[in-house]
Structure formats: structure tokens, C-alpha cells
Amino acid sequence: MTARVLVIDDNAANAQLLEARLLRDYYEVKIVIDGAEAINLSNEWQPDVILLDVVMPDMNGYEVCRAIKEAPSTSHI
Numbered sequence: 001m002t003a004r005v006l007v008i009d010d011n012a013a014n015a016q017l018l019e020a021r022l023l024r025d026y027y028e029v030k031i032v033i034d035g036a037e038a039i040n041l042s043n044e045w046q047p048d049v050i051l052l053d054v055v056m057p058d059m060n061g062y063e064v065c066r067a068i069k070e071a072p073s074t075s076h077i
Contacts, residue, residue, distance in 0.1 A: 004028045006047035008038040008064065010056045018051060035059030039067050042074045050077055 005027045009015040015031045022029045030045060032038045035058050042050065050068070054061035068074045 002026050002028055003049060004030075004045065004047040006038065006042060006045065006050045007031045008033075008035070008050065008056075008061070009053040010034065011053070014053070035061075035064040035067075038064050039071075042068050042077060043071065046074070047077060 005022050007015050007018050007022075007029060009018070009031070010033045012033075015033070019029045019031055030041060030047070032041055033056075035056060038050075038052070041047075052061045052064060056064075059067075068077060
């Protein structure tokens with residue numbers, strides 16, 4: 001079983017670079033570009049690790065992290 005990694009970054013180049021590196025090391029990877037989508041996908045997909053950008057347009061990384069940690073279904077991530 002491989003680990004699931006959720007990459008949350010609004011910069012496409014950064015996200016693609018991380019995805020390429022992680023896929024090469026056999027991780028399952030999903031990328032999202034905004035905070036609301038990240039919260040929804042975290043709940044659905046249950047990643048093992050989240051790599052989260054702090055500076056994003058709709059919700060900053062701290063707000064996303066707080067929402068993920070407050071939800072009982074994702075507080076363990």
C-alpha cells in the first residue's frame with residue numbers, strides 16, 4: 001500500500017513539480033488549487049499527508065488547515 005498525498009497549491013508549476021517527484025516514488029497524488037476543494041477532497045479521499053501552500057487567493061493555508069483539523073473525519077490528518 002502506498003501513501004496518499006494531497007497537494008494544495010494554486011501555483012501550477014509548484015504542484016506539477018511535487019506531483020512528478022511523488023509519483024516517481026510511488027505515492028498516490030491528488031492536486032487541488034483552492035481551499036474549499038481541498039477541504040472537500042480531504043474528507044472524501046482521506047489522504048495520509050497534505051502539502052499545503054499558505055498563500056492562496058480564496059482561503060489561506062491557515063484557514064484550510066484549521067477547517068481540516070476541526071472536522072472529526074479529518075482531524076487525524
